[in-house]
Amino acid sequence: MRQFLITVAALLGSFSALGQEAERFYLSGTDKDRTRTWEFFCTGGMNSGRWTTIEVPSCWELQGFGTYNYGHDRPHADEQGRYRYTFKVPSSMKGRTFYLVFDGSMTDTEVKVNGQSAGERHQGAFYPFRYDVTSLLNMGGRDNLLEVTVSKESANESINRAERQADYWIFDGIFRPVYLLAVPRQHIDRVAIDARADGSFSMHVAIDGKTIATETDIIDLATGRQVATLKGDTTVSGHVGGVKPWSPETPWRYEAVVRLMKGRKPLHVYRQRFGFRTIEFRERDGFYLNGQRVMFKGVCRHTFWPESGRTSSPALAIEDVNLIKDMNMNAVRMSHYPPDEYFLDTCDSLGLMVIDELAGWQKQYGIDTHHYPNYNAVREKLEKLEDIFMPTEMIHGLYDGGHGASLEDYWRLMLSSPTSAGGFLWNLADEGVVRHDKRDSIDCDAPSTSEENRIILNSITHL
DSSP states (O other), X not given: OOOOOOBHHHHHOOOOTTOOBOEEEXXXXXXXXXXXXXXXXXXXXXXXXXXXXXXXXXXXXXXXOBOOEETTOSSOOOOEEEXXXXXXXXXXXXXXXEEEEESOOBSEEEEEETTEEOSSOBOOTTSOEEEEOGGGOOBTTOEEEEEEEEESSOSOHHHIIIIISSSSEEOOBOOSOEEEEEEOSSEEEEEEEEEOTTSEEEEEEEEESSOOOEEEEEEETTTTEEEEEEEESSEEEEEOTTOOOOOSSSOOOEEEEEEEEETTEEEEEEEEEEOOOOEEEETTTEEEETTEEEOEEEEEEOOOBTTTBTOOOHHHHHHHHHHHHHTTOOEEEEOSSOOOHHHHHHHHHHTOEEEOOOSSOOOOSSSBOOSSOOHHHHHHHXXXXXXXXXXXXXXXXXXXXXXXXXXXXXXXXXXXXXXXXXXXXXXXXXXXXXXXXXXXXXXXXXXXXXHHHHHHHHHOOOO
């Protein structure tokens, strides 16, 4: 059996001299263009029933394994993918806490390290999860065996309804990166920042271990200048003078450098980028950014690429954000699940407002987000001057070229109303996959036979 050995320290280098900042040591590749080869066994469908290799991260269908399924297919296939990977951790890393982190795996995922369970089975494809594997690792020159079993279908029916019974291709596998996160025994787990346009700043610091003092430097990323230092513990608050507020036109960003202190000694340093901005929703009035009313000129986006499915890259994120802004849009909706972290960071750095979503079918909250309203329905809603109206899917353009149909008329109507907050087109791009099992043809799953698409298309009224 081929063995794939990797020394963790060789991946990204060792800790800094003071050992203050967390380090990521990738066991997989980092994106669709930079993968790493793992051992793989697929239980059904294409190329199944034998141990071979696969690139990670990836969706196994697009690597030639398993079964292609679209969300409305019945029944879905139920194969599993079994992964193995061998790595080493140098003895110099003793004394750290090690988390094994998965940024995304579709769908139910069970993990073993050196033959022992890393923790409970994870359910839910689009959410990062992690295990404390400190006690399971072999240090020094000894091998560590990582074993992962991923199921195409979830044992939880609510997850299947939310993530698998949808109008898109159903992909499977470890589709986002896997890495070891090495941190000091006492460390900052995460922070939550609320920074307003007037310079007011508050932050919650989640600390793993005993609560002790923190110090936070606020850095202007454009100039590299330190503009403030704030002290606290798990709560940090204060005012930063002379800040530049974030907006789509001027996406000024700052960085909070948070130090966990023991006396004068920093135990751990945690960094988080953010913008100073005040976001408000005013009932029957609309959305405000930094005191200015906002009209969303948006589009819906799936994390998708024809050759790699849900496995994306920072380069694709930059390409998509620039394309959206080039079309004079100021917002994007994450349909219907959280994207890769770097996509959100790209939106923030280039100036795009985001509606992030949890996976699932959702109802309106106070705001009328009616999908695919025809022109007369839009007019009737806006004439009532009641709830704020913002269709989060409108003027269907997937496969059918419908984005241009009556767009000017819709926008003229919406821009004239005080209760309109704009809307989001469906969607940014078609979602055909390269079918290597069908002579590399592009397969859009014959949308004319899709029941959901027929319903949607029949609801659209062109002027």
